[in-house]
Amino acid sequence: MKAKAKKNKPVRTKARAVVAAQPRRRGRPPGRPARDDMTPDSRERILDAAEAQFSAHGFWGVTIREVAEQARVDTALLHYYFDTKRGLFDAVFARRAEIMNKERIDSIDAYERSAGSAITVEGVINSFLEPMHLRAAQGDPGWHNYFALVAQVNNTPVWGGETMGKTFDRVIHRLLDALRKALPEADEKDLYWSYHFLSGALTLTLSQTGRIDRLSNGLCKSGDFTAIHARMVPFIASGFERLCRPRSGGRSRK
Amino acid sequence: MKAKAKKNKPVRTKARAVVAAQPRRRGRPPGRPARDDMTPDSRERILDAAEAQFSAHGFWGVTIREVAEQARVDTALLHYYFDTKRGLFDAVFARRAEIMNKERIDSIDAYERSAGSAITVEGVINSFLEPMHLRAAQGDPGWHNYFALVAQVNNTPVWGGETMGKTFDRVIHRLLDALRKALPEADEKDLYWSYHFLSGALTLTLSQTGRIDRLSNGLCKSGDFTAIHARMVPFIASGFERLCRPRSGGRSRK
DNA sequence: TCAAATATTCATTGTCTGATGAAATATTTT
DNA sequence: AAAATATTTCATCAGACAATGAATATTTGA
Numbered sequence: 001m002k003a004k005a006k007k008n009k010p011v012r013t014k015a016r017a018v019v020a021a022q023p024r025r026r027g028r029p030p031g032r033p034a035r036d037d038m039t040p041d042s043r044e045r046i047l048d049a050a051e052a053q054f055s056a057h058g059f060w061g062v063t064i065r066e067v068a069e070q071a072r073v074d075t076a077l078l079h080y081y082f083d084t085k086r087g088l089f090d091a092v093f094a095r096r097a098e099i100m101n102k103e104r105i106d107s108i109d110a111y112e113r114s115a116g117s118a119i120t121v122e123g124v125i126n127s128f129l130e131p132m133h134l135r136a137a138q139g140d141p142g143w144h145n146y147f148a149l150v151a152q153v154n155n156t157p158v159w160g161g162e163t164m165g166k167t168f169d170r171v172i173h174r175l176l177d178a179l180r181k182a183l184p185e186a187d188e189k190d191l192y193w194s195y196h197f198l199s200g201a202l203t204l205t206l207s208q209t210g211r212i213d214r215l216s217n218g219l220c221k222s223g224d225f226t227a228i229h230a231r232m233v234p235f236i237a238s239g240f241e242r243l244c245r246p247r248s249g250g251r252s253r254k
Numbered sequence: 255m256k257a258k259a260k261k262n263k264p265v266r267t268k269a270r271a272v273v274a275a276q277p278r279r280r281g282r283p284p285g286r287p288a289r290d291d292m293t294p295d296s297r298e299r300i301l302d303a304a305e306a307q308f309s310a311h312g313f314w315g316v317t318i319r320e321v322a323e324q325a326r327v328d329t330a331l332l333h334y335y336f337d338t339k340r341g342l343f344d345a346v347f348a349r350r351a352e353i354m355n356k357e358r359i360d361s362i363d364a365y366e367r368s369a370g371s372a373i374t375v376e377g378v379i380n381s382f383l384e385p386m387h388l389r390a391a392q393g394d395p396g397w398h399n400y401f402a403l404v405a406q407v408n409n410t411p412v413w414g415g416e417t418m419g420k421t422f423d424r425v426i427h428r429l430l431d432a433l434r435k436a437l438p439e440a441d442e443k444d445l446y447w448s449y450h451f452l453s454g455a456l457t458l459t460l461s462q463t464g465r466i467d468r469l470s471n472g473l474c475k476s477g478d479f480t481a482i483h484a485r486m487v488p489f490i491a492s493g494f495e496r497l498c499r500p501r502s503g504g505r506s507r508k
Numbered sequence: 509t510c511a512a513a514t515a516t517t518c519a520t521t522g523t524c525t526g527a528t529g530a531a532a533t534a535t536t537t538t
Numbered sequence: 539a540a541a542a543t544a545t546t547t548c549a550t551c552a553g554a555c556a557a558t559g560a561a562t563a564t565t566t567g568a
Contacts, residue, residue, distance in 0.1 A: 026548070030535090057314065059314075063525065065525080073546085074548080079528075084527085151409050155406055155463070157402055157406075157462060160463045161464040165465060169469060192469065193466070193489075197455035197458075197459075199458060199465075200454040201450070201451035203454055204457060211408070211453075215419060219443055220446045227443070234493075235451050238492045238496035242489060278517070280516060317554080319554080328517045331517080334515075511567095511568085512566080513565080514566085517561085518562095520558085520559090521559100523557105526553095526554100529548105531548075532545100532546080533545085533546075535542100537543085538541070
């Protein structure tokens, strides 16, 4: 039984450079004072291009040539700065992680201080999610791409779990600490699983596949982060409370 | 500023066939009565191998050579049966979708009939999730791989949303119909967003990255589907109720 | 019994891939 | 102003890639 007629459209057609790139001058370009604190913009352009490509097609779906082309730079320069393709990926992943981790921890700290003993699950969840949603709602395509990238890595078997762990576990443990204060009787297992569900919901939201737009026939927009945040906080908080407050029923059998 | 010393370990080392494959005989092998209802096992072996590889490394992270090798078959045979790499992927994705979709719809139907007007959110969610968790808990590595594959596609931008939609929208709409009966006053937008959160949580759970094992220091096992199901149903049901029952508070501001 | 259909490998194609050493140009340090 | 260092492109490599046409073997069915 042979395969059907060949109408399998490819996953992605690599539409190659239509406009032949103008020949560029060799050697170091003039007027770039490479200070320690001010990295040359080629490097940043490479990171931006890689971020966009990796987030859209994953590690294996991208070639360094495509990244180089989008950054308007020779492929050798990518190797000069980042050594290997993997090195480039790691650099992209780490770049914004620092910033986001700091913002999240600061946000949880601030909430804990302001709430005192009146700490609530919803408040904690809100303080954890807010920095991300603020960045996303601001519309910067860089952050946009970055979140989509994280979402993909989070769902990548084999090496995704390890990468996520190394980068984000510190913040997650901070979140769980805060939640334990709001849910003093919570069982540890329930707490971890609840976080897992939160992580999944967040991840899919940030991955921006346009699935919900299509499913809801345009009623919900995957880019409407205000609408998302307003719904995600109570949805998730309610799940935590149900699962982690033993008095009110808890999980079903077993 | 040059790249650091080259200690970027690769994402995946393609450990190539150490044991030189014994030369295999050309032509149709003896004793295979290719009936219409009983496909030859080479074809199934290819699908199994592709399922395992695609689920672990994604579409671009897999070469047809690797699939062929794992299926103990020449690469030309993959093209014979599935024409292109994309054709192979689509075949893998479609194979189990039929089965799962039927099981899910039957499960929802059965629950609706048995519950009558006493229909609950938790009951509906349970009936929707149960078929998947049963398959997963049964331990068949084929289903295991398949779920991980779906999880990855669900978080894949560009073409993931479309693929998911074409394959699963019918069932999702059946689920939402049932939920509307349990939540008669629900706002449509809230309903769709709630499903989105459910989908994300489910997806990450099925993708089996081992992230939760690591995060919880071994306390939670990503393969323990009984524990997952027992927690996921109340967690998600509670979120739906909180968000889609306007009387009891609903979503926060805005 | 023999031709058609089916299932399989072999051998090869042209293209793309990540990577590298060398050369060119600029800036900084001595 | 020479030497050292930084940034960039060029030219090229060996290996991997998806795909295909032809060869070979078996089963089916007229």
